[in-house]
Amino acid sequence: xxxxxxxxxRAERLDHKPIGTILAASLAYxxxxxxxxxxNTPWIPLPLSGSASAIVTASNEEKTLPAVVxxxxxLPLQEIIVVLNGCNDGSFTAVDxxxxxxxxxxxxxxxxxxxxxxxxxxxxxxxLLFTDGDLSVAAEDLAAFLIAIDQxxxxxxxxxxxxxxxxxxxxxxxxxxxxxxxxxxxxxxxANSLTAVPNALSRRFLRTVGTAALIVPPKAQALAxxxxxKAVAPISVDVIRKNRIRTSNSGTGNAVAQMxxxxxxEALGEVMKTEGVRLRFTTLGRSxxxxxxxxx
Amino acid sequence: xxxxxxxxxxxxxxxxxxxPTLPRLVNxxxxxxxxxxxxxxxRATLAGVLREAGRVHPRSETxxxxxxxxxxxxxxxxxxxxxxxxxxxxxxxxxxxxxxxxxARGQVLLFIDADxxxxxxxxxxxxxAVLAGVDVALNGYSxxxxxxxxxxxxxxxxxxxxxxxxxxxxGASLTAVPHAMSRKGMEIIxxxxxxxxxxxxxxxxxxxxxxxxxxxxxxxKLNPARGRMxxxxxxxxxxxxxxxGDHLEAIHWLLxxxxxxxxxxxxxxxxxxxx
Numbered sequence: 001x002x003x004x005x006x007x008x009x010r011a012e013r014l015d016h017k018p019i020g021t022i023l024a025a026s027l028a029y030x031x032x033x034x035x036x037x038x039x040n041t042p043w044i045p046l047p048l049s050g051s052a053s054a055i056v057t058a059s060n061e062e063k064t065l066p067a068v069v070x071x072x073x074x075l076p077l078q079e080i081i082v083v084l085n086g087c088n089d090g091s092f093t094a095v096d097x098x099x100x101x102x103x104x105x106x107x108x109x110x111x112x113x114x115x116x117x118x119x120x121x122x123x124x125x126x127x128l129l130f131t132d133g134d135l136s137v138a139a140e141d142l143a144a145f146l147i148a149i150d151q152x153x154x155x156x157x158x159x160x161x162x163x164x165x166x167x168x169x170x171x172x173x174x175x176x177x178x179x180x181x182x183x184x185x186x187x188x189x190x191a192n193s194l195t196a197v198p199n200a201l202s203r204r205f206l207r208t209v210g211t212a213a214l215i216v217p218p219k220a221q222a223l224a225x226x227x228x229x230k231a232v233a234p235i236s237v238d239v240i241r242k243n244r245i246r247t248s249n250s251g252t253g254n255a256v257a258q259m260x261x262x263x264x265x266e267a268l269g270e271v272m273k274t275e276g277v278r279l280r281f282t283t284l285g286r287s288x289x290x291x292x293x294x295x296x
Numbered sequence: 297x298x299x300x301x302x303x304x305x306x307x308x309x310x311x312x313x314x315x316p317t318l319p320r321l322v323n324x325x326x327x328x329x330x331x332x333x334x335x336x337x338x339r340a341t342l343a344g345v346l347r348e349a350g351r352v353h354p355r356s357e358t359x360x361x362x363x364x365x366x367x368x369x370x371x372x373x374x375x376x377x378x379x380x381x382x383x384x385x386x387x388x389x390x391x392x393x394x395x396x397x398x399x400a401r402g403q404v405l406l407f408i409d410a411d412x413x414x415x416x417x418x419x420x421x422x423x424x425a426v427l428a429g430v431d432v433a434l435n436g437y438s439x440x441x442x443x444x445x446x447x448x449x450x451x452x453x454x455x456x457x458x459x460x461x462x463x464x465x466x467g468a469s470l471t472a473v474p475h476a477m478s479r480k481g482m483e484i485i486x487x488x489x490x491x492x493x494x495x496x497x498x499x500x501x502x503x504x505x506x507x508x509x510x511x512x513x514x515x516x517k518l519n520p521a522r523g524r525m526x527x528x529x530x531x532x533x534x535x536x537x538x539x540x541g542d543h544l545e546a547i548h549w550l551l552x553x554x555x556x557x558x559x560x561x562x563x564x565x566x567x568x569x570x571x
Contacts, residue, residue, distance in 0.1 A: 110566060117570040161444065167451075168441035172458040179455040182448055183544060190445060212570045255563055262560025265459065268544070269551045277548045281541030286388035286491075289534055291364060294336050294386065 002045045002076045005029050009047030019147045019234050022047060023140065043074040044139055048150045050126030050203075051078040054142075055119030057112050058082060058133025062090040067136040069095055074139035075146065082133070083119045085110040091133070112197075117214035120206060126150075128206070131198045137237055144235040145200035154208075155224055156200040157192040159233035163240050164191060173257050176264040180218055183268060184225040185280045192233040194221040195260055205229055218260070222267035226275055321350045321377035327357040329423050330402035333378075334361045334392025335369050335410035342369060344413035346376045351416035352406065353423055360410070361396045363387040369410075390471075394490040397482055406476040414474060414513055421511035422476035431481035431505035432497070435474055436512035438467030448536050452543040456494055459550060459558060460501040468509040470497045471539055481505050494539075494546035502553060 005026070009015060014022055026044055034042050054072045058065050065082070072080050080101045084091050086109030095103055104122060106115075116130050127149040131137055148156035164170060174191045181189040194217035205220075208227055213220040225231060271279065331349045335342055342360070349358045358378040362370035364386030373380045381399055393407050404426045408414060425433040439450035446454070453467040470493035477500075482490070484503050489496045500507050550558050 108566075110569065111563070114565055114567070114569050121570060164444055166442050166444055167446040167454075172455075172463065175451060175455050175458060178445070179451055182451060182540065187448065212567070215565060215567050215570055255561070258560050259563040259565075261459070262557040262562065265547065265551065265558035265560060266556050268547055269556050272544070272548055272551075278541035278544050281537045281544065286391055286538070287364075287386045289538060290336055290386035290388035293535065294364070 001030075001033050001042060005033075005045035006047050015047050015049065015151070019144050019151070022147050023143055026143065027140065043076070044143055046076050046143055046146060046150075048076060048127070048146060050150055051124070052076065052127040052129060052146050052150075053078055053123035053125030054080045054129040054131065055116055055123060056080065056082045056131055056133050057110075057115035057119065058084050058091055059086045059109055059115075060089045060091055061133035062087075062094040064136060065091055065094045065133045066096070068131065068133055069101070071136055071139045071142065072131075073098070073100070075142060077129070078125050079123065081119045081122055083110070083115040085115050113215050113217060116217075117211055120201070120214055121211045126203045127200060128203070129198065129200045135239055137198050137239070141235060141237045142198055145198055148232055148234040149200045149202050152230065153232050153234075154202040154205040154229035155194070155221065155231035157189065157194065157231065157233040158196050158198055158239065159190075159192055159236040160196060160240065161190050161192070161233075162236050163238055171257065173260045176261055177218070180222060180264050180267055181225075183279050183281075184222055184271065186225055186231065189231060189233060193218060195263070196239060198237060198239075202229075216263045216266055218263045218267040219270050222271045226271045226279075321346060321358050323357040323377065323379055324355040326355070327402040328355040328427075329353040329357075329404045329406060330396075330400035331356055331358045331406045331408065332361070332393055332396030332400060333358065333408055333410050334363060334387065334389050334396060335373065336362075336364045336386055336392075337367045337369055338365075338410035339367045339369055339372055341413055342372055342410050343376065345408065345410050346373065346378055348413060348416045348419065349378075349408065352419050353404075357400075357402060359396045359399055361387065361392040363392055363395075390491050390493055394487055397490055398487055403479050404476055405479070405482060406474065408474050412515065414515075418511070418513050419474055422474050425508065425510040426476045426478050429506060430508045430510060431478045431484075432470070432500045432507040433476040433510040434465065434468040434470065434508065435472045435515065436466075436468055436509035437472055437514055437516065439516055441467065449539045452494070452540050456498065456543050456546055459547065460498060462501055462507070465507070465509050469493065470500075471542070472515055474513060474515075492542045492545050494543045495549055498546040498549055502550065 014025055026046055030042060030044055054077050056068060082095050083104045085106040092105060120128055127146055129145055145156040177193040178191040205224055208229060209220050209223040213223060360373035360378045361381045362373060363383045370380050370382050381395060397405055404423050406423055422433045450467050453469040457463060457465040484505060485496045485499045489499050
């Protein structure tokens with residue numbers, strides 16, 4: 001189905017259309033194909049010109065992992081890399097045996113960031129899609145990230161803006177994310193960050209900033225933006241409501257929030273090394289500025 | 297006999313008022329409070345600003361830093377009895393405040409602007425707070441924060457305060473007037489840092505000064521929008537870029553003081569696992 005669809009899409013020049021149009025066409029094609037072939041819930045064909053890898057990090061997620069993998073298997077992925085770390089439940093066996101799935105197992109807990117970086121280092125695709133083992137995102141939503149990268153973007157972020165409260169009620173982490181994008185000349189990215197999944201990266205992204213930079217996601221994002229890579233937030237997936245509440249990630253001032261704030265400082269420090277302390281905010285001197293603002 | 301109509305003369309009519317003579321400021325010879333007002337072509341509002349300045353404290357001096365002015369700002373300030381420092385070139389608010397601070401003799405430095413008249417009763421709380429032991433007394437005004445996305449400057453101020461572990465200050469900042477500081481505060485922050493207000497605030501907090509938002513004057517409503525540039529059809533204030541850059545300088549200082557993570561932990565991430 002994937003092969004047929006890709007050829008049809010190429011003939012129709014579908015790959016230059018907006019993501020929503022492509023997705024609608026893919027789903028319609030799937031419906032028609034399923035009806036004709038008498039299939040139940042087949043996978044989703046996508047007009048991708050590059051190969052795609054998915055990276056899932058999981059630490060004791062035996063309950064949710066099968067659903068996560070099931071959604072991924074609906075997509076035309078070349079490989080699915082599951083980075084199991086610190087698992088002492090049935091997470092390992094919860095992942096089906098499938099030639100497309102690679103299981104990397106680590107006895108110790110690595111955390112999401114290190115886990116994703118390890119997965120990225122092992123991945124071979126042109127497109128890298130990242131998601132977590134603890135929440136299942138519909139394949140239709142994940143497809144948008146793949147399409148965005150295939151269309152030439154380097155960084156496709158989850159647009160969390162619809163789920164944010166007014167500024168006065170936002171936490172420090174959200175504000176840091178918005179400030180980092182602002183400081184790098186991309187206020188339109190709002191508070192969207194590589195810290196949140198799902199997201200997808202291009203192979204060029206990894207080559208430009210290095211796989212190890214993914215250990216500190218805001219740093220990788222800042223370096224990419226500073227070096228002129230292309231970024232978008234193509235779709236909104238509500239991971240805030242679905243994410244399970246852990247003692248370590250709820251409330252402000254918790255350990256994870258503190259770490260993420262530190263990540264943003266590290267990110268700013270890193271880009272300041274090459275872009276200068278004031279980044280892109282080189283403006284007129286205070287004297288010229290005063291002169292200009294004084295002219296009414 | 298027909299009474300001839302008398303022309304009505306209002307006997308109790310007030311005499312035609314001449315422009316009131318400027319109330320002369322009295323600069324105390326050993327001032328407790330120095331009021332510092334940078335001014336660039338602010339003839340229109342300066343008299344009102346100086347009148348209120350004169351009412352703030354009985355032992356005060358008022359310093360007008362008349363910079364780049366061609367409308368007689370300096371002469372008006374002189375005539376009103378203020379101490380005047382003149383510079384032919386424009387300095388901007390920040391450098392203007394520094395120049396004023398350098399010349400100040402008081403123990404409390406109160407900073408206001410020449411383009412908006414703030415009543416003396418709204419200024420006294422800042423002076424009182426410093427006299428009571430606060431080193432840096434800020435305006436509690438945070439800017440509009442009811443929408444999802446804040447103005448870049450409002451965002452930057454909140455972020456910096458958060459990084460300084462002073463979220464309680466919300467969007468309060470040394471970029472906004474009125475604010476006051478103690479002489480000790482000025483010396484610890486350093487005159488050079490005063491030219492970059494967010495850096496001055498970062499230094500004040502990190503070097504252990506008592507920094508508080510003591511009183512709120514909603515200056516956003518008083519501040520006229522002006523001098524804007526067009527950029528892709530949108531009105532952009534060039535000051536926004538200056539202030540955002542200033543905040544980055546403050547964060548950079550924080551980095552140098554506290555290491556690449558600004559004192560925040562890494563939660564035991566095993567960075568060596570990835571090559």
